[in-house]
Amino acid sequence: MTCFSPVGVVELLWDRGTILIEGDPPREALGFAVFDPRVKKYRCMAIHYSRLKRVLEEKGIPFEDRVMQPACSKVEAKVKPELRHYQREALEAWLRYRRGVIVMPTGAGKTFVAIAAIAELSTPAMVVVPTVELVEQWRRRLSRYFPGKVGAWYGEEKEENCLLVTTYDSAYLSVEALGPKYPFLVFDEVHHLPSESYRQIAELSPAPYRLGLTATPERSDNLHALLDELVGPVVYEMRVSEASGRYLAEFEVEVVKVRLGEEEEEEYRRLEKIYLEYIRRKNLKFKSPAEFRKLVMLSGRDPGARRALEAWVRMRSILFNSESKVNAVADILARHRGDKILIFTEYTSLARAVSERYLIPLITHDTSSEERRIVLEGFRTGVFRAIVTGKVLDEGIDVPDVNVVVILGGTSSRRQFIQRIGRALRLKPGKAKIYEVVTASTREVAASRRRRRDI
Template sequence: MARTPTLTFDRGTLILHPPPRGRAWMDFATWDDRVEKFRIPAIQYRALVEAMQAQEINFIDEAKAFYPIELVPSLEMEPYPHQSEALAAWKLAGRQGVVVLPTAAGKTYLAQMAMQATPRTTLIVVPTLDLMHQWYAHLKAAFPDAEVGLLGGGSRDRTPVLVATYDSAAIHAESLGNLYALLIFDECHHLPTDFSRVIAEYAIAPYRLGLSATPERTDGKHADLNFLIGREVYRKRAEDLAGKALAEHEVVQIKVKLSQNEREKYTQLIQVRNDFLKQSKISLGSLQGWQTFVQMSARSQAGRRAMLAHREAKEIALGTDGKIRVLADILTEHYPERVLIFTADNATVYHISQNFLVPAITHQTPVKERHEILTKFREGEFKTLVASHVLNEGVDVPAASVAIILSGTGSTREYIQRLGRVLRKGKDNKKQAILYEVVAEDTSEEGTSARRRGVEKKNEPPRRQEHEEKREKKGNLQVIYGSGKEKSLKAAEQLEINYKVQKKPPINTDES
C-alpha cells in the first residue's frame, strides 16, 4: 500500500516525500540529490497547499507548527475609516499585502486589528530596538492575557506572539519559519535587503501584512515586496487624512538667499565640481552617477578637488547664516508651541543648540539622556528640540505642532517621517500643524527638494503643471499643500469575509 505523502519543514525549506500523485505540486518542487527528496521553498507553502487541495491530493502536513490563539483585547478604540478600509482591503487580498499609511496614521492599531481578525501565532518584525519595545508595550496593553515575547536586544523568547528586530529575525529565520501563521513587517521597506529578506523567504506563514509610510526604495527592490509579502492593497497620503485621523496641517517652503560672499564662494566651488564632471562625462542625476563620482574622486588630484568642492558647496547651502535668521523668526512666531527642528548633520545640530539654548539629540546622545529630553519635551518643560536623523524612524517622539526642516536630503521617506512628527492629533481635535522646509535658493539643495516632491523644473507633465499653478506663492514662502481643500480617494471595498484561504474547508493553513 502506497504511503501518504508527508510535507515537513527543514531549515527554511519544505520537503515533500514520497512524491504524491498528480501534477499540482510539481511546479513548486526541485529534486535534491543530497537527501534524494523533493524540496520546496518555504515561502511557497500556502500556494502549494492550496494547489494540492484543489486537486484533492491527500497528504500529511507536518510542516506547520503555528496554531490558533485567543486574543481578547482590553485596548479597543473606534477605528478611523481609513483603518477599517485598509483592514478590509487586506482581507480581500487573502490576508496578504502591504498597507501604506503616513506616520502617525495608526499603523500599530491597524496591525492589532489584523491580529484580532487573524487569531493565530504572530511574528512582528521591526527595524530598531526602540520600536521593538514600543510594540511590546502596546501588545501587552492590548492583549494582557496573551504570551508576548521579544527576540533581540538580549532576549530570545519563543512565544505565540513575538516581536523581533529585523536583524534577530533574519539570524533565526531557519528556526522561526514554521512557528507563525501571521507575519507583520513594520517599516517593511527594510525587508528586501539581501540580509533581511530570508525572514519572509524561510517562513511558511500563509498570512502577511507589510506596513510603511514610504515603501519605495532607491534601489528598486521594493518590487520584491509583491513576492515577499503581497501586493500593495491600500494607500493614503498625509493630505488625504488631514483633519480626520491626522491634524489639519500645511507644508510651507521658505527660500533663503545666500549672502553675496556665500554666493560667490558657492558658484566657484560648483564650477570646480562641474568642470570635473564634464571632463569625466559623469552625470549626478542618478545613483550610478554619484557612485562613479565617488570612485573617480579617489583616483586623481582633480577628482579629490572636485569632491572637496562639492562637499564645501553643500555645507554652504545647508548651513547658510540666512537659515539661522529664518529659524529665529519661526521660533519667535510660534512661541510657546512645541517645535521640532531637523538638520542633516550633527555639527548644525550642536550649533543651533548652543546658539538658541535648546536641547539636542543625535546618535551620540546616550539612551538615558535622550529619554530624559523626550520626557521633558512631552511634559512641556522643553518647548523646542533639535535633532539630526536619529528621530526619523523607530523613536516615539512626543506630539509637536511645528516642525522645521532646516536642512535635509532628497529622501521622500525622511521627509514623510519628519512630517509625521507633527501630525498626531492627541486630544486636540482643533490642532493645526505646520511643517517649514527652509532651503537655500538657487542651490543644489533647492533642486534636491524639488526632486523629492516630484516637481520637475522643465518639461513637466500637464497634470503636474496644473498642480504647480494652484500653489499659493507669497514672496519667498511657497505653500506646498494645505488642509483647506477636500481630498477624496476611492475607499477600499467594505466587505466582511469569512476567515479562510479557499472555498473548501482548509486542512492546512487555518487549524493546527
C-alpha cells in the same frame, strides 16, 4: 534513523528557513524547489510554503504538513479596536488576500489596522519594527487588546509569547528559530524590508499571512519592487493631503530660504562647476536617485567621474552644514516659544551645532539608550520644548502634541519628508507648522518644490 512517508504521500518538514520535501514533488513545484544532494530531498525557501501547498492541493497529491509549529493555538482579543471608516476599508482590502501593504501617513492609525487584522485572524503574529522605541510602543498597544499575550525579542530580552514584537535586526538573526511559530508577519515601516539582509526575514519565514505598513513604500534604490513577492502588493493607499484636516492635523509648510556665506558660496560654485562639466560632457541624466549609481560606478575607473563625485559629496556637505541654517533656527524658536518643536538635520555635525548654539537636547546614533529615553520622556512631559536630531527619529517617536517640525535641508527623500512632517500631524486643535530651511539658488529649492507637490 530515517523516517519515510507513506507511499504516494508527500511530507513537508521545517529546516532552518527552508521547507524539506519528503517524496517526489510535482513538476510545477520544481521552479522554486531544488534537489539537495546532501539529504537526497527537494528543498525550497520558506517563503514558498503556501505556494507549494497550493500546487499539491491542485494536483490532488496527499501530503502531511509538519512545517508550522504555532506559538499558541489561538489568540483572541479581549476587545477589538474601533476603526475609522478608512481604517476599516484598509483592513477589508487586506483581508481579501491576507497579504499586502497598507500605505497611510504617519498619525493615521496604521498600527490599529494591524491590531484589528491580528484580532480578525486570531493567530500568533510576529511584528517586526525598526527601532527599540517602536518595540515598546507596539508592546504597550498590543497589550491593551491582548493582555498577557505579548512578548518582545530584542537585545538581551527574549520573551516569547502568542504575539511577539521584535526589531528587524533581531528578526534577521532569529528567523530560522522563530519562523514556524508565527503564521502572521506584520512589518512596520516595511520599506526597510527589501534591503539585502532584512529581506531574508520574509524569505526564511513560512508565514502565509503578511502585512506591511508604511507612509511611503518607495526606496531610492528601487528595491521596493521586491515587496510584491516578500509581502504582497499595495492594497490600500492614503495620501497626506487626503487626511489633512479630517484625520490628521491641518498643516502649513513654510520654506525659509537662506544664503550661503561668502566663502561657502565661492567653494560651492567651484565644486558645482566640476560636477556639472563632467555630467554634461558625458551626457549623464539622473531622473531618479537610483540612476545616480551610474556616476558612482564610473568613479571606480574614471578619474574625472571620481572628481565629479567628490565635488557632489562636498557640495552636499556645504549645503547641509551651512552656518546660515544654524542661524535660521533662532527666528523659528523665537516665533514658537510655547510650542513643542522637533528639528531634523541630515548630518550629525549640524545637529550638534544647533544643540550647542541653542542649548537644545540632542539625539543621534551615538546617544545611549538611557539618555535617549530621558530626553524623549522630558520632551513628552514638557521639560524640554525642543529637541534636535539627525535621521534617528524619522521613525519610532510618538509625541502627539508636537506641532512644529523644522527640517534643515531640502534634499531629503520624499519618504523622509513625509515621515518627518508626520511627527506633527497627529489630530489635535490648531494647525501644525512645518519649516523647511533650504539654501537659495541651489538644487535644494527645486527638490523642496517637488516634494511638497507630491504630498
